[in-house]
Amino acid sequence: MCTVGGGPTGDLNFDERVKGKRYRCNECGEKFESISKKPVCASCQSEDVTEL
Ligand SMILES: [Zn+2]
Structure with missing residues (x-):
């Protein structure tokens, strides 16, 4: 929380x-x-993925 002047992208x-x-x-x-x-x-944009 010590960044100052970072603009409106805090959230x-x-x-x-x-x-x-x-x-x-x-x-x-x-x-x-x-x-x-x-x-x-x-890497290859495949939707064939397995959750680990
Ligand atoms: Zn892949």
């Missing part, structure tokens, strides 16, 4: 601290985090 920064769930892509094996209900692979 946005707070949202980014929310941890998503971890997933693994069944296509390429990439592991990634997503807060979306329909996560897609961060």
Whole structure:
């Protein structure tokens, strides 16, 4: 809370601290985090992912 003059995005920064769930892509094996209900692979954009 010691940042000053950061502009109107304070609440946005707070949202980014929310941890998503971890997933693994069944296509390429990439592991990634997503807060979306329909996560897609961060590497190949596949929707074929498994929650870890
Ligand atoms: Zn993938």
